[in-house]
Amino acid sequence: MSPIHDQSYRHYEGERRPLGRAWGVITWTGVRSNLSRRWFLALLAVAWIPFIASTIHIYVVTMYPQAGQVLPVDAHRFMQFIDQQGIWVFFVTIFAGSGLIANDRRANALQIYLSKPILRMEYIGGKFAVLATFLLFITLVPALLLLLMQVMFAGNLDFVRANLYVVPAIILSSLMHVLISAATMLALSSLSKSTRFVAILYAGTIFFTEAIYGVLWVVTGSTRVAWVSIGGNMENVTDVMFRQPPRYETPVIVSIVILLGLLAVSFSVLERRVRGVEIVA
Amino acid sequence: MADSAVTLDHVSVAYGTNAALRDVSVAFPKGAVGLLGPNGAGKSTMLKALLGFIPPKSGKLQVLGLNVAERPLDVRARLGYMPENDGHIPGMNAVTFVAYCGQLAGLPKTDAMQRAHEVLYYVGLGEARYRKVEEYSTGMKQRIKLAQALVHDPALLFLDEPTNGMDPKGRDEMLDLIRDLAHNKGVDLILSSHLLPDVEYTCDHVVVLDKGSIAASGSIDQLKGPTGRVFEVRVKGLQPPFVAALIAAGMECQETDEDVMRVFVPGPPSAPGDDQRRICAEALKCGVQVRHLRTSLPSLEDVFARALGES
Numbered sequence: 264m265s266p267i268h269d270q271s272y273r274h275y276e277g278e279r280r281p282l283g284r285a286w287g288v289i290t291w292t293g294v295r296s297n298l299s300r301r302w303f304l305a306l307l308a309v310a311w312i313p314f315i316a317s318t319i320h321i322y323v324v325t326m327y328p329q330a331g332q333v334l335p336v337d338a339h340r341f342m343q344f345i346d347q348q349g350i351w352v353f354f355v356t357i358f359a360g361s362g363l364i365a366n367d368r369r370a371n372a373l374q375i376y377l378s379k380p381i382l383r384m385e386y387i388g389g390k391f392a393v394l395a396t397f398l399l400f401i402t403l404v405p406a407l408l409l410l411l412m413q414v415m416f417a418g419n420l421d422f423v424r425a426n427l428y429v430v431p432a433i434i435l436s437s438l439m440h441v442l443i444s445a446a447t448m449l450a451l452s453s454l455s456k457s458t459r460f461v462a463i464l465y466a467g468t469i470f471f472t473e474a475i476y477g478v479l480w481v482v483t484g485s486t487r488v489a490w491v492s493i494g495g496n497m498e499n500v501t502d503v504m505f506r507q508p509p510r511y512e513t514p515v516i517v518s519i520v521i522l523l524g525l526l527a528v529s530f531s532v533l534e535r536r537v538r539g540v541e542i543v544a
Numbered sequence: 545m546a547d548s549a550v551t552l553d554h555v556s557v558a559y560g561t562n563a564a565l566r567d568v569s570v571a572f573p574k575g576a577v578g579l580l581g582p583n584g585a586g587k588s589t590m591l592k593a594l595l596g597f598i599p600p601k602s603g604k605l606q607v608l609g610l611n612v613a614e615r616p617l618d619v620r621a622r623l624g625y626m627p628e629n630d631g632h633i634p635g636m637n638a639v640t641f642v643a644y645c646g647q648l649a650g651l652p653k654t655d656a657m658q659r660a661h662e663v664l665y666y667v668g669l670g671e672a673r674y675r676k677v678e679e680y681s682t683g684m685k686q687r688i689k690l691a692q693a694l695v696h697d698p699a700l701l702f703l704d705e706p707t708n709g710m711d712p713k714g715r716d717e718m719l720d721l722i723r724d725l726a727h728n729k730g731v732d733l734i735l736s737s738h739l740l741p742d743v744e745y746t747c748d749h750v751v752v753l754d755k756g757s758i759a760a761s762g763s764i765d766q767l768k769g770p771t772g773r774v775f776e777v778r779v780k781g782l783q784p785p786f787v788a789a790l791i792a793a794g795m796e797c798q799e800t801d802e803d804v805m806r807v808f809v810p811g812p813p814s815a816p817g818d819d820q821r822r823i824c825a826e827a828l829k830c831g832v833q834v835r836h837l838r839t840s841l842p843s844l845e846d847v848f849a850r851a852l853g854e855s
Binding site: 273279281284288296369370371374375380 | 659
């Protein structure tokens, strides 16, 4: 008598997706995993408070133009908003990013991932996209929505027409913050198996470069040394994007080179650390 | 070779200055092949090189007719790999983990989930499939590693020490699964192990590695074949002179855990009783009493010992 349903091993005859799409699976799973943590949802919600405050500000200025003399709504206001979100970028990067590769290394998951038809760059890309999704959600999305709010409250496109560069400036500065933060965090995450250690390492990197800048500034009395600070370099480039006078005397090209160098180092670390087998020669 | 699942052509792999594989050329036929060798022989290195984890210093690796260096993704799409070390995705329960692995290997989400349930039942984790993998015992972790390797229905399985850390019952069940996959389900596999009984029970062919080189390869029946006879011998008296005398007479001796020696008499079959008479004659010369002398079937252990002795 044959069984009604064979619970033994059966061959799979269904469809298979083309290679090169696994990064999407990694991203979606990573995003869902983070969203299942309540405190992380709370953090994301708190990161939108500046958006609500800014929306009220824009509403008040639109309704009562004389208020604009004290707190004007101009390109600088949007740049300020991107800067304000920096603190939330820091926290979200630490909470969503420090375990991205470190946890996989702790659980020996890299050999599982890379024994599947996945390129190392695809794995890194998938993990990068997890963090980038959250960071864009608290930088680019609220900043663009803020601009939309301005248009809606004003009932016209006069502000956008007068400041056409604001839209690309918002997009580029948000992408820069996301790219630098996510790449740095991912590289640090690949260096250790401990999430806590990675978090401390990232916070240390950010604060240490700031502290070094502070000391050098006191010693030299010049902001030309701001290139030693990761945050300072990003602020310097953001100023240029929003056509604002730079806060630091460091030439913008130097800041751009430093940030590109940081990206290159991060991807070099990832290239070396993300492997199916750890070789200790 | 058209009938080969895997071929290595003059492959050398090194970790820094330490050579792990030395100019290895071998073909793994389809079916179940055991990759035998003592610890550090280069078994895991060979599997990792075939997966594309470690680039060889020289030589060419082919899996299912595909060049590993040129088409690593196509190779891995057809492979299932059960690693030696514990490995899982943190925070996932078993069914989510296995389905996730299926999706990573290219299965659509719903198919991956369905396959995950089926495969978990097959490996004996059906009742525990909603438990977190971190909470699993060592034996269960071995099973889930097999499940994640099977979920996308690979044409070829690499199993690296699949019975490590399992209790005797679990080990038998794992070996039954491997045997079933190879002999009834048409899945080709390479079983890397230093445990001879595991390989002997599950595989038809064997490749013996020693110090990064091939020490022997062929079908188990062929290797165990009529190139000699094996006897179990127990003696009373001083063993070392007797062993030396047997070796001098062209025989090979291997001591077992018990007080019984296994004596291998090489060469074509002789007249009935001749071998026994030769052994007794040597015992008489050495002044030891033969208390037990029985013909034994050559085991893979004998093949292994001979191969390592020769290499």
